Amino acid sequence: MKYLPTWLKKVVSILSQLLFIALIITGGLVIFHNFYFTPIKIVGSSMEPTLVNQEFGVMDQNPQTIAGLTRFDIVIVQQNPTVDRYLIKRLIGLPGETIALQNDGSLLVNGLLIEQDFLPESGYQERTCTNMNAIGCVPLTLDDQSYFVMGDNRGFSTDSRVFGPILRDQLIGKLFAIEGICQGHTSTSANEDPDTCGTRQYFWPRIYA
Numbered sequence: 015m016k017y018l019p020t021w022l023k024k025v026v027s028i029l030s031q032l033l034f035i036a037l038i039i040t041g042g043l044v045i046f047h048n049f050y051f052t053p054i055k056i057v058g059s060s061m062e063p064t065l066v067n068q069e070f071g072v073m074d075q076n077p078q079t080i081a082g083l084t085r086f087d088i089v090i091v092q093q094n095p096t097v098d099r100y101l102i103k104r105l106i107g108l109p110g111e112t113i114a115l116q117n118d119g120s121l122l123v124n125g126l127l128i129e130q131d132f133l134p135e136s137g138y139q140e141r142t143c144t145n146m147n148a149i150g151c152v153p154l155t156l157d158d159q160s161y162f163v164m165g166d167n168r169g170f171s172t173d174s175r176v177f178g179p180i181l182r183d184q185l186i187g188k189l190f191a192i193e194g195i196c197q198g199h200t201s202t203s204a205n206e207d208p209d210t211c212g213t214r215q216y217f218w219p220r221i222y223a
Contacts (some may be wrong), residue, residue, distance in 0.1 A: 016166065020061060033060050036092065038166050041148060042214075051072035051074060051167055052075055053072055054070065054071060054073050054100070054102065054189070055069070055210065055211070056069045056192075060102075060166040060167050060171035060213045061103070061166050063134060064104075064166045066103065066194040066196050068193045068197075069194070069211060070193060070196060071189065071191045071192035071194075071219070071220075072122055072191070074187060074189075075117065075186060075187040079187075080185055080187070084108075085105055085108060085123075085128075086105060086106070086132060086204050087105045087188055087222075088104055088105075088188065088189040088222055089103060089104065089105050089163065090185075090186050091163060091185060093177065100186065101163075101172075103163035103171070104132070104163065104164055104166060106162045107123065107154075107161060107162030108160060108161060109156055109157065109158045109178070109182075111155070111158055111182055112124050114153040115143055116143070117143050118120070118139065118140055119133070122204060131208045133166060138166060138167060141170075142175075151175070160181060160182075191220060193216070193217070193219045194214075194215050194216035196211035197212060197215050
């Protein structure tokens with residue numbers, strides 16, 4: 015390097031410093047990612063087309079995040095506190111609201127029609143009130159500690175239409191991002207654990223914050 019022109023030495027020096035800074039920032043982001051977020055894996059088709067079987071990502075379990083949940087957030091639910099098994103669903107009804115689902119998949123909240131623009135125009139909504147025991151397909155008023163959740167794949171989701179509203183303390187996290195999909199041999203366990211992937215193919219993350 016001592017034989018390089020002065021101007022080129024300066025360029026090399028600046029690039030070296032920028033690379034060092036970039037490595038520090040990247041390392042910091044990786045550490046933050048691994049310590050702040052909790053890994054999850056999608057098992058099953060209940061959230062299609064939004065989330066696909068064997069995709070993996072991370073959830074945010076910060077109490078402030080959970081306290082600030084809004085309608086249509088994608089949440090992670092512990093249906094039974096004695097079983098280490100989680101469900102991932104979409105938040106449909108909030109405490110104190112009256113929820114009513116129609117045969118065509120329409121959603122009424124306190125008597126007002128609410129758009130569900132996250133669903134395709136056909137193939138999903140019309141199965142909202144079929145082959146379920148259809149809790150919520152008649153008006154259902156939630157108490158001040160209860161939430162109503164559903165999978166986007168309405169005909170193939172076990173959710174609040176079957177097991178009823180969930181309580182606030184059953185909400186353990188909010189989906190933050192999907193980062194890739196498992197390939198090769200994977201576990202068939204219902205636990206969302208990305209470490210069970212045979213191999214992990216990463217793609218540009220889809221952020222749901």
